Amino acid sequence: MATSNHSMYMSETDEYLVARAQAGEAEAFGVLVTRHYDLMFRLGYRLLGNKTEAQDLAQDICAALPAKLIGFRGDARFSTWLYRVTVNAAKDRLRKRKSRHAAQEGWGEIEALSRATDAEQRAQRDWLQQAMATLSEDLRETVALVLGEDMTHADAARVLNISEGTVSWRMSEVKKRLRRLAQAEERYP
Amino acid sequence: MSDQLKKLQSALRAATPEPDDAARNAALAMAQKSFERLQGSTGAARPIPEAPQKSGSFWKGLIPMLTRINLKPALFATSCLVIAGAAFVTYQPWNRGPILNQNPQTPVWTQLSAESDTVAPKHEAAPDVLSAAPVPMATKKRLRMAKPAPNVMGGIVGQDTQFYEAPPLPEFGDRFAGADENPVKITAQEPVSTFSIDVDTASYAFVRQMILRGQLPEPDMVRIEEMVNYFPYDYPAPDMDQAPFSTQVSVVQTPWNPETRLVHIGIQGAKPARKNRPPLNLVFLIDTSGSMQAPDKLPLLKQSFRLLLSELRPDDQVAIVTYAGSAGTVLEPTSARENATIMAALTRLEAGGSTAGQAGLQQAYALAKQMGGDGEIGRVLLATDGDFNVGISDPEALKTYVERQRDSGIYLSVFGFGQGNYRDDVMQTLAQNGNGTASYIDTLAEAQKVLMDQVSGALFPIADDVKIQVEFNPALVAEYRLIGYETRMLAREDFNNDKVDAGEIGAGHQVTALYEITPVGSSAMLNDPLRYGTAKTVKANGNELGFLKLRYKRPGESQSQLISMPIKKDSHEAGIESGFAIAIAGFGQILKGGDYTGEWRIEDALALARANKGTDRFGYRAEAIRLMQLAKTLP
Numbered sequence: 001m002a003t004s005n006h007s008m009y010m011s012e013t014d015e016y017l018v019a020r021a022q023a024g025e026a027e028a029f030g031v032l033v034t035r036h037y038d039l040m041f042r043l044g045y046r047l048l049g050n051k052t053e054a055q056d057l058a059q060d061i062c063a064a065l066p067a068k069l070i071g072f073r074g075d076a077r078f079s080t081w082l083y084r085v086t087v088n089a090a091k092d093r094l095r096k097r098k099s100r101h102a103a104q105e106g107w108g109e110i111e112a113l114s115r116a117t118d119a120e121q122r123a124q125r126d127w128l129q130q131a132m133a134t135l136s137e138d139l140r141e142t143v144a145l146v147l148g149e150d151m152t153h154a155d156a157a158r159v160l161n162i163s164e165g166t167v168s169w170r171m172s173e174v175k176k177r178l179r180r181l182a183q184a185e186e187r188y189p
Numbered sequence: 190m191s192d193q194l195k196k197l198q199s200a201l202r203a204a205t206p207e208p209d210d211a212a213r214n215a216a217l218a219m220a221q222k223s224f225e226r227l228q229g230s231t232g233a234a235r236p237i238p239e240a241p242q243k244s245g246s247f248w249k250g251l252i253p254m255l256t257r258i259n260l261k262p263a264l265f266a267t268s269c270l271v272i273a274g275a276a277f278v279t280y281q282p283w284n285r286g287p288i289l290n291q292n293p294q295t296p297v298w299t300q301l302s303a304e305s306d307t308v309a310p311k312h313e314a315a316p317d318v319l320s321a322a323p324v325p326m327a328t329k330k331r332l333r334m335a336k337p338a339p340n341v342m343g344g345i346v347g348q349d350t351q352f353y354e355a356p357p358l359p360e361f362g363d364r365f366a367g368a369d370e371n372p373v374k375i376t377a378q379e380p381v382s383t384f385s386i387d388v389d390t391a392s393y394a395f396v397r398q399m400i401l402r403g404q405l406p407e408p409d410m411v412r413i414e415e416m417v418n419y420f421p422y423d424y425p426a427p428d429m430d431q432a433p434f435s436t437q438v439s440v441v442q443t444p445w446n447p448e449t450r451l452v453h454i455g456i457q458g459a460k461p462a463r464k465n466r467p468p469l470n471l472v473f474l475i476d477t478s479g480s481m482q483a484p485d486k487l488p489l490l491k492q493s494f495r496l497l498l499s500e501l502r503p504d505d506q507v508a509i510v511t512y513a514g515s516a517g518t519v520l521e522p523t524s525a526r527e528n529a530t531i532m533a534a535l536t537r538l539e540a541g542g543s544t545a546g547q548a549g550l551q552q553a554y555a556l557a558k559q560m561g562g563d564g565e566i567g568r569v570l571l572a573t574d575g576d577f578n579v580g581i582s583d584p585e586a587l588k589t590y591v592e593r594q595r596d597s598g599i600y601l602s603v604f605g606f607g608q609g610n611y612r613d614d615v616m617q618t619l620a621q622n623g624n625g626t627a628s629y630i631d632t633l634a635e636a637q638k639v640l641m642d643q644v645s646g647a648l649f650p651i652a653d654d655v656k657i658q659v660e661f662n663p664a665l666v667a668e669y670r671l672i673g674y675e676t677r678m679l680a681r682e683d684f685n686n687d688k689v690d691a692g693e694i695g696a697g698h699q700v701t702a703l704y705e706i707t708p709v710g711s712s713a714m715l716n717d718p719l720r721y722g723t724a725k726t727v728k729a730n731g732n733e734l735g736f737l738k739l740r741y742k743r744p745g746e747s748q749s750q751l752i753s754m755p756i757k758k759d760s761h762e763a764g765i766e767s768g769f770a771i772a773i774a775g776f777g778q779i780l781k782g783g784d785y786t787g788e789w790r791i792e793d794a795l796a797l798a799r800a801n802k803g804t805d806r807f808g809y810r811a812e813a814i815r816l817m818q819l820a821k822t823l824p
Contacts, residue, residue, distance in 0.1 A: 019585040026224055033220045041208040046201055055212035062220035066227045075680065121203070128200040147198040148205070171194070178193035 014078040021069060029069075032078075033062055039079065040086050046144035047090040049107030049132055061089050076158060083149070083159040087141050094137065107132035107140070134177055142170040370413075370781055371678070373670045373707075373715050376663040382671055383658045383679040385691030386456070386700045387412075389620060390639070391605055391613065393419035394629035396780065397812075400820050406780055410613075413673030413777035414702065420773065420809050422699045422766045424457035432752055433651040434458045434694055438737060439767055440760045443705055444797055445775055445789035448713030452659075452704040452756055453767040454737065458651050460697035466649055468504040469568065470522070470560035474553040476573035477513040477538055485631060486607040490572045491535055493604070493636030497570075498532065500641070501525035508556045509534050512549025522560045550590065557599045566649060567599040571619070574607040587615075591623035595690065598745060600650060601625030604639065617676065624653065624693060638807070649696040652741040654749065656691045657702060658684040661735040665758065667714050668707040670785065672774050684740060687749045694741070701770045705785065706734065732758050768801030769810060776817055791821040 009017060009031040017035075020028030040061050045054035065085075072081055107129060132140055145156040146167065153167040160167070190198070374382065392415035399406040427435035435457045443449040473494060481487040501507070502525060509520035509531075520534040550571070557567040591601065601623035603616045613629075620627035628639040656679060661669050671678075683689040694700060707713050735756040740749040776794040778786045795817040802810045 016585065016589070021224075023585070024228055026221065026228075029224050030217070030221060034217055037213055037216060038208070041213075042205055045205050051206050051208075055208055055216070058208065059212065059216035059219055062216040063223045065220055066224040124200045125204050128197070128204050131197055131200070143197065143201070147194060148201050174197070175191050175193055178197060182193065 015074065018069065018072065018074070018078050021066075022072075029066065033065060036079070036082055037062070039082060043083060043086045043144055043148065044090055046148045047087065047140060048093070049129070053093070057086070057089055057093055060093075061086060064089075080155065080158050083145065084161070087145075087159060091137065091141075131178060131181060134181055135174060139170055139174050139177070142167055143174055146171060369675065370778070370784060371671045371673075371675055373668050373785075375668055375716050376661045376666045377719075380663055381658060381660045381681050382669065382704070383656065383681050383684045384671060384674045384702075385677040385679055386655045386657060386694065386702075387414050387674060387677045387692050388418055388694065388698055388700060389415050389617070389627045390419040391616065391627045391629035392416055394631055394635055395613070396777075397816055398629075398631045400816050400823065403823060405820065405823050408781045411777050411780045412676065413774055413781065414677070415673075416777045417673065417701050417703070417770050417773045418699070420769065420813070421807070422455060422457075422701060422770065423803065424455040424699055424766060426457055427459045432750070433741070433743065436737070436739060436752060436754065438754065438756050438760050440734065440756070440758065441767060441771070444771060444793065445778075445786040446705070446713055448711045449705050449707045450734075451767075451771060452706055452734065453770065454657070454659075454702040454704075455766065455770075456655075456694065456700040456739075458694040458696055458698040458700075466696075468506070468562070468565045469501065470506045470557060470562075470565055471501075471508070472553045472557045472560070472567075472569045473507065473509045473535075474549050474569050474571045474573075475509060475511045475538060476549075476571075477511045479513070480574055481513075481606070483607050486574055487538065489630065489633065489636065490604070490606055491538065492633055493630055493640055494535055494570075494572070495532065496633075496637055497640040498525070498528060498535075506560050507531050508560065509538075510549055510553045510556060511538060512552075518552060518556065522556065550587070554594045554597070554599060558597060561599075567597075568602060569599060570602045570604065572604045572606060573616075574605065588618050588622050591619055592690075595622070595624045599624075600693070603627040605629040606631075621676070621692075622690065624650075624690075626693075626695075638809070650693045650744050651696050652694045653744055653746075654687070654689075654691040655694055655700075655739065655741040656684050656689075656749075658738045658740075659704065659735050659756070660738075661706065662733050663709075665709055665734050666706045667709045667711065668716060670705045672703040672705060672778065674702065684738070687742070687747060703771065703774050734758055765801045765803045769798060769803065772798035772801060773813065776813075776820075780820075791817055795821065 009020070009028050012020075012028075012031070014032065014035070017028045017032040021032055037058060040058040041054050044057040044061075045051060048054055048057065068085060072078070076084075132143075135143065141160060142156060145151045145159055146153065151159070153171070154164045157164040157167045389412075392410065392412035395410055396406045396416065399410065424437055425435055427433065437455045437457075439453045439455075441451050441453060443451050475487075475490065475494075477487065481490075498507070505525040506522045507520070507525055508518065508522040510518050519538070520531060523530055525531070550569070553569045553571070557569055561567045594601075601620065602625050603620045603623075605613065605616050605627065606629075616627045619625070630636045630639055658681070659669075677692070679689065679691070692700075707715070733755045736753065737756055738751060738753040740751055742749045772794050775786055775789060775797065776791060778784075779789065779791055779794065783789070795814065798810065798814050798817060802814065805811055
């Protein structure tokens with residue numbers, strides 16, 4: 001993988017790299033996966049709310065990616081496809097986790113690491129924890145894409161394989177939940 | 190965005206940490222390992238008709254064909270034979286969740302390779318399993334699919350290898366951009382069907398050649414829409430002030446299934462008077478590599494282009510670029526007036542060396558651009574056996590190049606010659622991505638048809654990026670199936686996206702598409718109705734089976750125009766023209782394995798074709814009838 005830092009493929013588009021990787025070129029695949037590791041991790045974190053879990057998730061996806069890539073037929077942008085793969089992998093992970101520990105959902109446990117940061121950050125982090133935990137899995141996925149990745153509703157819809165209207169509806173639902181959360185905070189500070 | 194959402198966004202972003210380097214490296218290493226593992230281990234289990242390649246690796250063998258054909262949106266729906274094979278290995282519908290390792294004790298790749306290993310047994314077992322099934326045609330098809338490539342092409346491979354210089358990659362055997370037939374769709378679930386028109390004819394010529402050699406073509410050589418569109422049809426001419434083409438729709442009973450109907454869509458391109466045609470700037474790009482030496486290649490090609498020359502006018506220009514080892518311009522742009530100069534240049538061509546296809550294409554496009562004037566039509570005419578083996582180790586780059594040239598307004602016609610290492614897949618990719626058409630030339634008679642077609646029509650596009658979208662009415666149509674066009678399917682949203690490329694219609698061209706539809710309540714429905722029905726409310730439009738929309742661009746324009754019309758239940762019958770198209774479509778389906786044609790035989794297609802031969806001015810239909818007569822006697 002070290003070679004991919006200064007590979008001749010560095011400036012190529014994803015689509016080109018996919019084609020080369022599908023043609024069996026390890027180097028192209030290396031550049032592709034290196035380029036997108038952060039995407040997998042970042043989205044994974046925002047879906048799961050836990051760094052270790054997100055790292056594990058990204059690794060699992062990396063390992064399965066070569067096989068999956070065979071099935072990628074280019075009917076979406078590669079990044080869209082990879083977002084979808086990541087969302088589904090996270091979903092799967094949560095499902096498995098839930099069957100083991102009944103209570104654990106995404107954003108279900110507070111990360112030890114966040115304790116180390118300063119007070120203001122910690123407050124923000126706690127609020128986020130609470131906010132994400134009040135959202136359902138569907139809503140969290142939508143939030144991670146629309147807010148986390150700054151995607152348009154249409155793009156998020158493509159990733160989640162739902163209609164744009166559903167994304168918009170979900171975002172208004174998120175707004176509603178956050179408003180309710182804010183009201184609750186006012187009442188029980 | 191509301192304040193609450195903003196707050197959530199900034200908190201979410203602030204909270205997201207950086208991954209640890211160690212985790213990152215471990216993951217990337219895992220990816221690499223998995224990649225190598227997949228490449229190395231699964232080659233043997235590959236049930237696909239791909240000639241053995243350099244390393245015999247899974248990816249190398251499987252994927253180039255996939256990507257060559259499938260990267261373009263226009264081609265996405267292609268499920269070629271190769272994909273069908275691969276699906277056993279990897280396909281997992283996304284909504285069921287990906288294959289991911291949840292057990293840290295078992296490395297993911299173990300799981301994956303275990304899955305791949307099951308492929309071979311599955312395929313070997315197929316005949317037994319299927320022979321018990323009640324549909325014999327399906328069995329036959331799958332058996333044929335399981336055959337490996339060298340046997341599939343057995344009759345041809347050895348034939349002209351003596352002329353075939355050893356290329357860098359040992360790729361023998363013709364390769365086809367094969368595709369499984371479009372499946373039956375349930376209207377209630379997927380009411381909209383979208384595809385690009387296809388005016389290629391290469392598949393018919395290849396099928397014909399196989400049959401004349403006494404062999405039935407393999408299913409993936411057959412592209413039904415290309416067979417149907419090979420023939421001229423007498424559709425009503427368009428009103429010139431309106432759209433550049435007319436569209437007619439008729440609904441008739443399906444000959445192979447009395448319980449279903451066929452929706453016949455016929456498009457007729459306008460035919461501007463020939464003397465008004467704009468000047469042509471033609472660049473002949475001729476493959477003179479060693480593999481072109483066979484008599485059915487370069488010699489035939491020369492004769493064919495001579496035919497074309499005789500049809501040109503003084504204000505047309507011709508240039509010739511050859512490529513073999515290195516590319517070179519052998520004739521600078523020359524007025525068609527200087528017929529003798531052009532003929533002499535053509536005659537001097539000799540075959541030798543390997544094929545530098547990409548350099549040739551680059552030169553040809555550059556010349557065509559240089560020749561271009563206002564209102565003139567630039568076109569590169571590529572003649573090759575499709576075996577690009579030097580300088581273009583990368584078909585993907587070639588495709589990208591052609592795609593980019595599309596925007597320069599220069600069209601591409603691809604003429605395929607010869608057999609043995611004919612690369613139908615490459616030709617298709619080029620033509621489909623380069624605003625062009627692909628034809629296959631096996632005889633001088635065929636050259637005459639194809640080139641006369643070109644001069645009289647195809648060289649003068651009247652509508653670019655023509656897309657068809659049909660929305661079926663679930664109140665009347667339970668199921669539908671588009672016959673052919675497998676490699677031309679588009680996503681529903683691509684219809685309105687003017688950036689998505691589609692096929693061109695030349696002056697005077699006809700395009701035919703057929704849907705087989707199953708009326709609601711028909712006993713021919715292949716899918717059981719849902720117990721709880723569907724929640725959707727249907728706007729009952731009593732008489733409309735569906736709604737047809739066409740989009741096209743006038744040449745040189747970037748914005749598309751829309752034509753739409755309802756498909757009425759009682760649309761008039763097109764008679765002879767639709768009858769013949771249906772006969773050919775039925776014949777093609779039987780050759781493809783006959784999954785949907787039931788007990789219908791080639792004899793039936795033959796009878797239908799005979800009954801609908803019409804005036805047949807050029808004898809093409811008579812030839813098809815002879816071909817069917819021959820085909821029904823073949824094993």
